Amino acid sequence: ETGVTQTPRHLVMGMTNKKSLKCEQHLGHNAMYWYKQSAKKPLELMFVYNFKEQTENNSVPSRFSPECPNSSHLFLHLHTLQPEDSALYLCASSQVAGYSNQPQHFGDGTRLSIL
Amino acid sequence: ILNVEQSPQSLHVQEGDSTNFTCSFPSSNFYALHWYRWETAKSPEALFVMTLNGDEKKKGRISATLNTKEGYSYLYIKGSQPEDSATYLCAFQGAGGTSYGKLTFGQGTILTVHP
Numbered sequence: 001e002t003g004v005t006q007t008p009r010h011l012v013m014g015m016t017n018k019k020s021l022k023c024e025q026h027l028g029h030n031a032m033y034w035y036k037q038s039a040k041k042p043l044e045l046m047f048v049y050n051f052k053e054q055t056e057n058n059s060v061p062s063r064f065s066p067e068c069p070n071s072s073h074l075f076l077h078l079h080t081l082q083p084e085d086s087a088l089y090l091c092a093s094s095q096v097a098g099y100s101n102q103p104q105h106f107g108d109g110t111r112l113s114i115l
Numbered sequence: 116i117l118n119v120e121q122s123p124q125s126l127h128v129q130e131g132d133s134t135n136f137t138c139s140f141p142s143s144n145f146y147a148l149h150w151y152r153w154e155t156a157k158s159p160e161a162l163f164v165m166t167l168n169g170d171e172k173k174k175g176r177i178s179a180t181l182n183t184k185e186g187y188s189y190l191y192i193k194g195s196q197p198e199d200s201a202t203y204l205c206a207f208q209g210a211g212g213t214s215y216g217k218l219t220f221g222q223g224t225i226l227t228v229h230p
Contacts, residue, residue, distance in 0.1 A: 004158070042119070043159075043204070043220040056217065090159070099210070101147050103161030104218065 006107035023091030138205030142186035146210035
């Protein structure tokens with residue numbers, strides 16, 4: 001059983017749709033992350049939130065909009081996506097972001113397909 | 116751009132074989148090196164977080180070593196079992212500058228253990 005839950009597991013959407021990915025962690029962590037994994041590429045960090053404050057935006061296009069209402073929940077709002085945005089989106093959490101030697105805990109991911 | 120390389124990309128071994136693979140990372144601005152195990156359709160699971168040069172960590176039949184001066188880490192699996200089949204990811208955690216606290220992942224080594 002994972003302490004990080006992502007919904008939905010699969011999402012198919014058109015380029016003009018608006019949808020949101022949700023992530024929830026039950027580990028009492030203060031940092032949450034969004035990662036993207038495209039086919040045949042390494043996991044790529046998108047956003048970092050530490051104590052609800054965004055501390056990292058890894059040059060992500062504005063059609064991806066993160067939201068972190070509290071330390072347990074993280075959303076990724078999607079709008080006017082492109083076919084190249086089709087990928088696996090993983091959420092992770094850790095005790096704190098930055099200089100910590102604690103591991104990150106991952107969810108199962110949302111498989112996103114853009115038509 | 117940080118370069119984290121894993122080799123080999125994939126590996127097929129027989130049950131009972133011992134195996135190892137490599138993660139290469141920058142030898143400067145090092146803070147920590149993470150190893151994760153990622154089974155198909157599951158979430159990545161943390162194996163080790165290593166911070167000290169010369170460190171060796173062990174978890175059951177899996178162990179890892181770290182050389183921060185030359186920028187590499189080895190992951191060893193003794194007596195491989197079919198349930199060890201997974202993708203093994205390493206991630207470099209930097210200490211300063213634009214790599215502050217962020218994890219940069221390698222592409223992974225896909226291990227298949229045949230019965």
